[in-house]
Amino acid sequence: MNMPNKARVDNLVYMEGISKYFGKIMALDDVYFSIKPREIVGLVGDNGAGKSTLIKILSGLYPPAKGVIYFDGKKINFSSPKDAIDAGIETTHQDLALVDDLEIHRNIFMGREPKRLLVGFIPYLNKQKMIHEAEKALENIGIHVDSVEDIVRNLSGGEKQSVSIGRATYFKAKLVIMDEPTAAMSLKETKKILELMVRLRETGSAVIFISHNIHHVFSIADRLAILSHGKKIADLKISETTEEEVSTIIMNN
Amino acid sequence: MAALKLKKKSFKMRGLGVLVAVIALAVIFSIANSNFLSPYNLLITVRMASELGIIAAGVTLLMIAGEFDLSVGSTYALSPMVTAILYSNFNVPIIFAVMVGLMLALVLGFINGFITTKAGIPSFITTLGTMLIYRAVVLVMAGGMPIKIRSQALISDVIGGTIGELFPVAIIWFLFFIGISYYILEHTAFGNKIRATGGNKEAAIAAGINTTRVKIITFMFVSFLAAFAGLVQCFRLGSVAPLNGRGFELQAIAASVIGGTSLFGGFGTIIGTALGVLITGMIKNGIVLLGVSVYWQNGFLGAILIAAVIINTFISKRRR
Numbered sequence: 001m002n003m004p005n006k007a008r009v010d011n012l013v014y015m016e017g018i019s020k021y022f023g024k025i026m027a028l029d030d031v032y033f034s035i036k037p038r039e040i041v042g043l044v045g046d047n048g049a050g051k052s053t054l055i056k057i058l059s060g061l062y063p064p065a066k067g068v069i070y071f072d073g074k075k076i077n078f079s080s081p082k083d084a085i086d087a088g089i090e091t092t093h094q095d096l097a098l099v100d101d102l103e104i105h106r107n108i109f110m111g112r113e114p115k116r117l118l119v120g121f122i123p124y125l126n127k128q129k130m131i132h133e134a135e136k137a138l139e140n141i142g143i144h145v146d147s148v149e150d151i152v153r154n155l156s157g158g159e160k161q162s163v164s165i166g167r168a169t170y171f172k173a174k175l176v177i178m179d180e181p182t183a184a185m186s187l188k189e190t191k192k193i194l195e196l197m198v199r200l201r202e203t204g205s206a207v208i209f210i211s212h213n214i215h216h217v218f219s220i221a222d223r224l225a226i227l228s229h230g231k232k233i234a235d236l237k238i239s240e241t242t243e244e245e246v247s248t249i250i251m252n253n
Numbered sequence: 254m255a256a257l258k259l260k261k262k263s264f265k266m267r268g269l270g271v272l273v274a275v276i277a278l279a280v281i282f283s284i285a286n287s288n289f290l291s292p293y294n295l296l297i298t299v300r301m302a303s304e305l306g307i308i309a310a311g312v313t314l315l316m317i318a319g320e321f322d323l324s325v326g327s328t329y330a331l332s333p334m335v336t337a338i339l340y341s342n343f344n345v346p347i348i349f350a351v352m353v354g355l356m357l358a359l360v361l362g363f364i365n366g367f368i369t370t371k372a373g374i375p376s377f378i379t380t381l382g383t384m385l386i387y388r389a390v391v392l393v394m395a396g397g398m399p400i401k402i403r404s405q406a407l408i409s410d411v412i413g414g415t416i417g418e419l420f421p422v423a424i425i426w427f428l429f430f431i432g433i434s435y436y437i438l439e440h441t442a443f444g445n446k447i448r449a450t451g452g453n454k455e456a457a458i459a460a461g462i463n464t465t466r467v468k469i470i471t472f473m474f475v476s477f478l479a480a481f482a483g484l485v486q487c488f489r490l491g492s493v494a495p496l497n498g499r500g501f502e503l504q505a506i507a508a509s510v511i512g513g514t515s516l517f518g519g520f521g522t523i524i525g526t527a528l529g530v531l532i533t534g535m536i537k538n539g540i541v542l543l544g545v546s547v548y549w550q551n552g553f554l555g556a557i558l559i560a561a562v563i564i565n566t567f568i569s570k571r572r573r
Contacts, residue, residue, distance in 0.1 A: 061459065082461035097459040099452035101519040102445075110449045111460035113442035123441050167460075 018067035042217030045227035059091035060084030088174035100153040105134035137170035157184030228253040282539035302534025303427035307482040310434040311475035319451035319518030320376035325479040327387035329498030332480030333487035362476030366469030413488025435523040452519030
């Protein structure tokens with residue numbers, strides 16, 4: 001904030017003075033948020049703090065009412081989620097954003113279906129590739145489903161979440177945003193997802209994840225930001241704080 | 254594993270239901286009148302279904318995308334009417350007259366899609382309105398009277414003629430558009446986007462799909478098919494009557510739903526719709542062969558529609 005140019009350049013994402021209203025409700029109030037390449041940042045805070053709103057703005061679902069966002073050093077103006085995806089931002093949402101009536105592999109490639117051209121001009125969906133890559137995507141995160149040709153409606157909550165995460169992590173993004181990635185998961189599945197986030201960092205992605213579980217955040221994150229009633233009330237390095245301190249801050253606001 | 258297999262089976266059983274209905278109707282009608290299954294009569298049955306079938310293929314794609322088009326019946330009359338008037342009253346060459354009619358349909362479909370998506374009103378309402386508006390335009394243009402179209406040109410035979418003496422080209426067009434619609438839905442990226450848009454619009458948007466564009470294009474596709482179906486009838490009969498197509502919009506929806514298409518979007522099969530359309534043809538034809546009053550045609554269709562939805566719903570619930 002004192003050296004805006006440095007902040008823009010050093011960080012993968014620099015969100016400057018972000019405000020967002022829904023009618024009269026102020027969901028976000030002058031929030032500054034940043035994340036460096038290959039950093040894992042936890043976004044925590046009580047319900048209604050504005051965490052989901054902040055990442056929805058970053059993933060292109062809606063624009064901020066006030067404020068500027070810099071991605072990779074450039075000012076950005078996402079007019080749709082497609083812009084964010086094209087820029088290298090992948091997101092999983094709390095409501096999973098999967099189509100129940102569609103098969104797993106079609107869900108994973110929704111919006112960027114691999115295609116070929118038959119005899120030079122007839123568009124042809126490459127289903128074999130979709131099935132094969134979908135299986136790889138799920139293997140990569142260590143999750144197993146019976147068949148990727150099954151429709152999502154038939155999956156358990158944890159399996160659905162895995163598909164959502166599998167999609168976000170398959171496309172080699174610069175930034176992966178996850179909203180409550182372990183919410184519906186068993187202990188085993190949760191461990192795999194936490195390990196996955198560490199692997200993402202190792203392979204070059206930055207990760208933002210929203211979680212109600214401070215312990216999970218402390219086990220893998222480099223930093224955490226605490227939101228409360230639309231404002232950022234703390235931004236701390238994990239090494240410089242404790243779980244008790246963070247819990248206390250959240251409770252007292 | 255067994256539970257999963259049962260779930261998968263139920264998913265496909267929704268399609269089986271309509272196949273069972275087709276077979277059951279065939280059996281019932283052929284018992285009542287042994288001529289029902291004669292090759293000549295089967296041909297008539299399918300031909301009676303063809304024009305509706307072309308429209309229903311498009312309507313199914315649109316319903317999968319989560320929208321309705323009640324204006325197809327009016328477009329079915331309006332596009333060929335414009336073609337007929339241009340050709341008969343203004344001596345426009347027939348090929349151009351046909352092209353103008355089809356391009357007009359694309360515009361009519363665009364209007365439906367544009368209003369629905371940009372104004373954010375239910376397509377049911379938009380197309381209820383355009384159904385009335387487009388029909389009014391047809392009636393005014395025709396002055397309430399049928400317009401004749403006497404053309405010996407090749408295109409007249411290609412669209413509305415017969416192969417040999419007996420095989421109506423209409424059936425080939427029906428199979429053609431069913432095939433195209435099936436291909437789009439199953440084998441193209443656009444088809445996947447249609448299913449995503451109708452299945453969960455918010456998820457589709459979050460995945461980067463331009464759902465507005467998907468819907469508008471699909472609306473244009475439906476109108477094009479409705480216009481083409483109208484041209485098939487126009488060239489087959491040699492005239493266009495201003496009230497043509499009245500009620501087709503509901504029959505197309507009924508055929509789709511009987512075939513398993515969901516009213517809520519996200520699910521539907523072209524094969525199911527083709528069978529649903531076949532059922533409408535069988536009813537129309539069977540009623541006549543039975544000597545039952547023609548007025549019962551739609552009544553019969555209505556009864557089958559209700560039965561089909563009850564059965565499909567029952568199967569869906571058992572799946573859970």
